[in-house]
Amino acid sequence: MESVECIVVGGGLAGLSAAYGLAEAGMEVMVLERGDYSGAKNVTGGRLYVKPIRGFYPELWDEAPFERPVARELVTMMADGAHTTIEIASDRFTAGKPQSYTIVRAKLDRWLAEKVTEKGAMVVPNMKVDELLRKDGRVIGIRAGDDEIGANVVIVAEGVLRLLSSAAGLAGEPRAKHHALGYKEIIELPAGVIEDRWRLNPGEGAAQFFMGECTRGMMGGGFLYTNKDSISLGMVVGMEAMRSRRDGTESWRLLDEFKELPQIRPLVAGGTVAEYSAHTVPEGGVSQVPRLAGDGYLVAGDTAGLSLNALVTVRGMDFAIASGYFAAEAVKKAKAAGDSSAAGLAGYEASLRDSFVLKDLETAREIPNFMENPRLFTHYPKAVSQLLESIYTIDERPQAGLVKKAWKGARRDFLNVATVKDAWSMRKI
């Protein structure tokens, strides 16, 4: 069996980040990517929080092909026939080095694969790995079709579905309860139109979330990100919520309905749909993170369940890049020590625990449970919108005072047994 020092399964952000670090250290590394190019099988909402990862490979991020730095954050809460949007803009989101950018994976991953190649790693496209080879409990390489390749260490960054790692018994199969479906349209619009519609300075971007009736009460919401000359408009819906519905609403129809809402239509008017994509999103949080390393292998990125949906901030790609970085560090150490057993690779988990990756996931441990509460996606967005609507409504009747109006709505929608219970459960998050 032909053999290399390290095989990386999957040329996405986690795998490429690991390969970059290894190649930089002069190690022999081969990245196997099943798409025509890196990014061909990937989908993001999406936005990358760059700030957490600037310290890893700092030379990369200033020249990365990002779309727009996010200067404006919007959350829209929807009720029947009404909606309320909260807008958060801050100079500090974009001052100096912006904290986050909208991105397109087909561009970003492809570029990163080139950088990895320049460092001396081999990135092989169109190469689907069929099996992780094991011997005496140790991962010793991979099989792709009839070819077998051995490696001292295999970094498994195969993505969220864990087809290989679950077949090899390294991680559990993904469960509906812990995953969501994300799907979107790429809608082309001229840069100037995007900047006018979201009132952006040239080159700057916006991210918008939609909560409420667009998911018909299912866990999830709508999203919209402005790219250079397109927008990503889509939805994320919890799989368990979707599956346990019995009214037969098709997922794809929800997006069509969303797009037809009166608050969305003008945002996408005149745009041309250019691509339609879908992907599974891990949402189980830290409790669903599998064993991160064992004899001869590490798992990184979505395969390791490293993602965090905190309702209005959605992270995963920063964790993927960080996990790739720490994986490379651990593999380098293992090589120096001549020990690529679970013990030799244990530094990987320690580094992740020491870093924002597992710290932030740990802090958010209760969020996935909290998000199972359907009131979050029905009652509250609607109640907020209706409360504000009542304050802004004037008709022929004598009006109650402002505070009275507000108090009446607040008492009805926010002070009852269910909401007090919800508030109590929030203490953990």
Next chain:
Amino acid sequence: MPMKIDAKLGLDVFKLDKEPHIVIDTEICKTVCTDEACVYVCPADLYEKDDQGRMTVNWEGCLECGTCLICCDPRALTWKYPSGPFGVQYRMS
């Protein structure tokens, strides 16, 4: 008028495999399945029943998200990624 789902899929680049990467054990569908989750969770609307009432999947238009696999409790699906150079190739997602 919203764009038809077929028209949306028509925008994507697909390289067709020679063999299906999703195979349905229709016996399981018939005997175990109660909710036909695949039909409504699939974002590409690929699952439908044929004249004989057997579940089918138009795998050629698969976006490879894996939602059907995760949501199929009776485990009626043998689901792999398309081999080698095949399947959907996203350009701008």
